[in-house]
Amino acid sequence: MNSSLSPKEIVKEIVSNKEVTSIVFVGCGASKADLYPAKYFLDQNAQKLRISHFTANEFNYATPSSIDEHTVVISASLGGTTPETVQANAVAKEKGATVISLTRSVDSPLTKDADYVIYHRFAENYAAKLEKTGYCLQLAVELLNQVEGYVHYDKMMDGFHKIYDLSQESAEGARLQAKQFAQRFKDEKVIYVMSSGATHEVAYSTSICLMMEMQWINSGTFHAGEFFHGPFEITDKDVPFILLMNDGRTRPIDARALTFLDRFDAKTEVVDALDWGLSAHIAKEVLDYFNPFVITAVFRVYAEELAEARQHPLTKRRYMWKLEY
Amino acid sequence: MNSSLSPKEIVKEIVSNKEVTSIVFVGCGASKADLYPAKYFLDQNAQKLRISHFTANEFNYATPSSIDEHTVVISASLGGTTPETVQANAVAKEKGATVISLTRSVDSPLTKDADYVIYHRFAENYAAKLEKTGYCLQLAVELLNQVEGYVHYDKMMDGFHKIYDLSQESAEGARLQAKQFAQRFKDEKVIYVMSSGATHEVAYSTSICLMMEMQWINSGTFHAGEFFHGPFEITDKDVPFILLMNDGRTRPIDARALTFLDRFDAKTEVVDALDWGLSAHIAKEVLDYFNPFVITAVFRVYAEELAEARQHPLTKRRYMWKLEY
Numbered sequence: 233m234n235s236s237l238s239p240k241e242i243v244k245e246i247v248s249n250k251e252v253t254s255i256v257f258v259g260c261g262a263s264k265a266d267l268y269p270a271k272y273f274l275d276q277n278a279q280k281l282r283i284s285h286f287t288a289n290e291f292n293y294a295t296p297s298s299i300d301e302h303t304v305v306i307s308a309s310l311g312g313t314t315p316e317t318v319q320a321n322a323v324a325k326e327k328g329a330t331v332i333s334l335t336r337s338v339d340s341p342l343t344k345d346a347d348y349v350i351y352h353r354f355a356e357n358y359a360a361k362l363e364k365t366g367y368c369l370q371l372a373v374e375l376l377n378q379v380e381g382y383v384h385y386d387k388m389m390d391g392f393h394k395i396y397d398l399s400q401e402s403a404e405g406a407r408l409q410a411k412q413f414a415q416r417f418k419d420e421k422v423i424y425v426m427s428s429g430a431t432h433e434v435a436y437s438t439s440i441c442l443m444m445e446m447q448w449i450n451s452g453t454f455h456a457g458e459f460f461h462g463p464f465e466i467t468d469k470d471v472p473f474i475l476l477m478n479d480g481r482t483r484p485i486d487a488r489a490l491t492f493l494d495r496f497d498a499k500t501e502v503v504d505a506l507d508w509g510l511s512a513h514i515a516k517e518v519l520d521y522f523n524p525f526v527i528t529a530v531f532r533v534y535a536e537e538l539a540e541a542r543q544h545p546l547t548k549r550r551y552m553w554k555l556e557y
Numbered sequence: 558m559n560s561s562l563s564p565k566e567i568v569k570e571i572v573s574n575k576e577v578t579s580i581v582f583v584g585c586g587a588s589k590a591d592l593y594p595a596k597y598f599l600d601q602n603a604q605k606l607r608i609s610h611f612t613a614n615e616f617n618y619a620t621p622s623s624i625d626e627h628t629v630v631i632s633a634s635l636g637g638t639t640p641e642t643v644q645a646n647a648v649a650k651e652k653g654a655t656v657i658s659l660t661r662s663v664d665s666p667l668t669k670d671a672d673y674v675i676y677h678r679f680a681e682n683y684a685a686k687l688e689k690t691g692y693c694l695q696l697a698v699e700l701l702n703q704v705e706g707y708v709h710y711d712k713m714m715d716g717f718h719k720i721y722d723l724s725q726e727s728a729e730g731a732r733l734q735a736k737q738f739a740q741r742f743k744d745e746k747v748i749y750v751m752s753s754g755a756t757h758e759v760a761y762s763t764s765i766c767l768m769m770e771m772q773w774i775n776s777g778t779f780h781a782g783e784f785f786h787g788p789f790e791i792t793d794k795d796v797p798f799i800l801l802m803n804d805g806r807t808r809p810i811d812a813r814a815l816t817f818l819d820r821f822d823a824k825t826e827v828v829d830a831l832d833w834g835l836s837a838h839i840a841k842e843v844l845d846y847f848n849p850f851v852i853t854a855v856f857r858v859y860a861e862e863l864a865e866a867r868q869h870p871l872t873k874r875r876y877m878w879k880l881e882y
Contacts, residue, residue: 235809253605261786275609279623280578282607284600289782294754294806294845298604422747422775429619440779440787448791450747454765454779457614457641460882461586462765465875466773480621492882520619550790557785557816 235338235349236355239367242348243374246304246330246505252379253302254282255372256329258291258320262441263308263334266365268308269524270372270432279380282551288316292323301328306371308333308364310354311341321345333363340447358403359396359531366392387515393476394513396524399529402508403463410533413501414541419497420452425474426459426489430480431505431523435530438474442535446546456482469497476527477504480520480549503530560674564692568663571629571655573862577704579607579626583616583645583652586635587766588659591690593758594849595697601845613641617648624759631696633689634656637644637665641736646670657696659689672769683728683795683854684721684748690849706724712840719838720847724854727833735858738826739811739866745824747775749791750799751784751814754807756830756848757842759856763799767860771871781807783815794822801852806835825865830853 245253255335257267266285271285287476299305305324312335324331325345335345336354343349352363370392376382382463403436417423419434423443427435432455439453454463454477467473473493478485483506493500500514505523508530514522539546551557562570571577578600582592589612596610607623624630631790634642638661649656658671658719660733661679668674668830675696677688695717742748744866748768750759756782766776779788781800792798798818808831818825830848834856839847864871875882 261783264783264786275620276621280607282605283609287780287782287786289810290753293810294601296601314786428615428705437787439777440783443785444777445790449793450777452764452769452775453826455612455615457612458586458589458765461589461612461639462770464764464882465770465877466775468875478742484616485614485618488882493882551792553792557789557813557820 233343233346233349235343235351237348240374242303242332243371243378247378249300252281252375253303254298254304255375256291256299256303256305257285258288258305258307258317259309260288260314260316262437263310263314263364265433265437267306267308267368269365269430269521270368270369272432273369273372273521274376277382278376281379283378288292288320290316291320292316295323296325297323299329303327303329304375305329305331306334306368307342308341308368309332309335310364311335312337312342315341318327318342319345328485333365342402352433352529355401356533359400361532362396362399362525362528366395369521370394376410384515384517385425387518388521391514391518391523393523395450398509398513402526403529403533406530406533410537413534414537416499417501417538418541420449420472423472423474424451424463425451425476426456427458427476427478428485429523430478430521431478431527432525434475434528438531446535446548447538449544457485459489464492467493467496467498472499474501474503475530477502477506478520478523479506481522485538503527503534558668558671558674559677560668562673564695565699567657568703572703575605576627577629577700579623579629580700581616581624581628581630581660582610583613583630583642584634585613585639585641588635588642588689588692588773589760590758590762591792592631592633592691592693592761592845594755595693596698596797597755597757598694598846599701601699602707603669606701609664613645616645617641620652624649624652624654626792628652628654629653629700630656631659631693632656632667633693634660634667635689636660636664639662639667643667643669654811656770658769659702682725683857684725685804686851686857687721687850689722690853699708704815709840709842712843713846717846719864720850721837724833724850727851728854728858730806731855731858735862738859739862740864741824742826743866745774745797748797748799749788750776750778750801751781752801752803753781753810754803754813755849756804756845756852759853761799763856767815767856771860771873772863772867772869782810786813789817792818792821792823797824799828801856802827802831803845804830807845828852828859
């Protein structure tokens with residue numbers, strides 16, 4: 233297991249030793265969602281690489297028959313102990329795949345069957361919480377560039393140089409809006425969350441983790457484009473929605489949902505990457521892929537304030553860390 | 558546009574004219590979900606084909622750069638008028654892709670840019686409602702078999718011969734359980750739905766269409782493997798869950814969720830493919846891919862009874878069919 237290399241160096245070493253044909257992203261919950269921007273980037277830009285994305289036990293129990301030595305499995309677990317994801321590394325290894333794992337926990341079980349490990353930070357500040365997503369996206373960019381070539385590589389690298397500071401500053405500037413959100417939403421019984429593009433699974437993790445897991449608030453989530461094909465019938469005056477708006481190509485999808493929500497007086501909170509200056513800092517050709525960073529950072533502050541207003545700490549659990557399941 | 562060919566003949570004609578490297582599934586809402594078993598089958602079994610699955614406007618606004626003449630786009634829309642999916646066909650066509658569309662509506666807008674159309678039934682009986690999913694899965698099996706070869710092809714064909722009758726009979730036998738379910742769940746304010754494997758997006762469409770769209774009941778949905786990574790913290794005595802249990806490789810994932818729900822006295826309704834004899838009829842090597850059929854047919858009866866018990870017809874809408882949006 234090698235944990236001393238950068239994403240670029242890891243990919244360089246892999247592609248110098250084998251032909252890479254498939255990239256498989258594997259994780260659980262928020263860590264699964266954190267892999268999504270990289271998966272989305274490759275779905276958008278790869279010409280030949282095969283791309284897939286699984287919750288870990290799906291990968292373990294119904295392992296794709298194509299997993300072999302030409303596969304790179306990228307897995308993530310914040311604490312490095314998620315049993316399903318640890319098992320996925322073993323399954324991938326047994327099939328001959330190259331395994332790259334992201335975790336903040338040095339020498340954790342996740343690192344055991346990984347060929348390469350990238351240690352990321354988390355608790356230090358808002359930007360640190362984005363490193364898992366960021367390193368994974370960097371791996372995706374390197375894989376694409378080194379296997380197929382990628383015309384906007386330099387613009388992506390420039391984005392990586394800027395996105396952490398921009399996200400940290402955005403989060404620090406969001407406190408007042410976050411407090412207002414918390415007061416508006418603290419007594420809600422059900423809160424829906426939606427987005428599109430690279431931010432689709434930020435909406436997902438906001439719903440299943442920040443709302444359901446950390447606040448015990450009922451929640452549902454769907455792609456903003458799917459809103460009009462079922463979920464929108466639940467829309468009515470004062471029904472609560474959080475819309476994570478992208479700046480970039482899928483903005484019209486999010487904007488259409490907002491127009492509908494406003495038309496029927498839903499109780500809508502918008503967190504908009506445009507408000508936080510994303511397009512002033514990131515080249516338009518790669519703008520889409522950096523939305524999840526700013527939006528995740530800003531919404532973390534919203535979640536903190538919601539927890540404070542509800543007197544329900546984000547760390548409070550009924551089951552996790554307390555029992556075997 | 559050719560609408561006279563079988564899935565096998567369509568694929569034969571395509572692969573005799575070009576190399577096929579990518580299969581892209583595009584739809585909205587229930588029609589997006591109906592494509593999922595085919596997508597799942599190919600994720601599981603393809604060695605070289607590239608596979609992706611999009612809600613239509615995501616495909617339209619952020620079209621993958623790889624779409625070209627070697628791509629087969631498979632799209633679906635029940636009535637053939639879904640604007641985003643009609644537009645997706647035009648986008649795919651403009652990029653040179655071969656377009657196969659599934660609809661029940663002869664000469665509908667969806668057929669305009671399609672190279673091939675498969676007309677399916679819907680309203681005739683419970684089995685007819687499965688034809689969209691079934692033809693799509695047949696296309697996937699033919700694409701795999703004719704492009705790469707597929708060792709269990711005959712077992713899949715045998716499955717297709719049996720699954721419609723089995724699903725129809727299962728639905729017809731489910732009335733009593735469905736009435737009991739309806740009485741138990743008719744006053745619930747929030748109902749969660751989960752599953753795994755090929756049935757993952759049956760849970761999704763059950764949540765966003767049958768619950769939210771057709772009953773205006775709040776709902777959330779997630780993979781049964783993801784339940785333990787966030788959503789399970791919402792579990793408590795009498796919290797309502799619908800678990801769509803697969804017979805096959807991902808059954809342990811569903812069973813683990815059930816054990817947890819039972820342990821904390823959640824209000825759980827299980828629709829289990831095993832109870833309806835799936836494994837008595839379908840070869841074990843291909844069992845996984847037929848779960849969505851039986852479960853969809855049976856749950857349709859549950860939805861009918863829920864609508865009856867709540868005096869809220871499945872066809873009642875606030876917005877759809879009533880206004881422009």
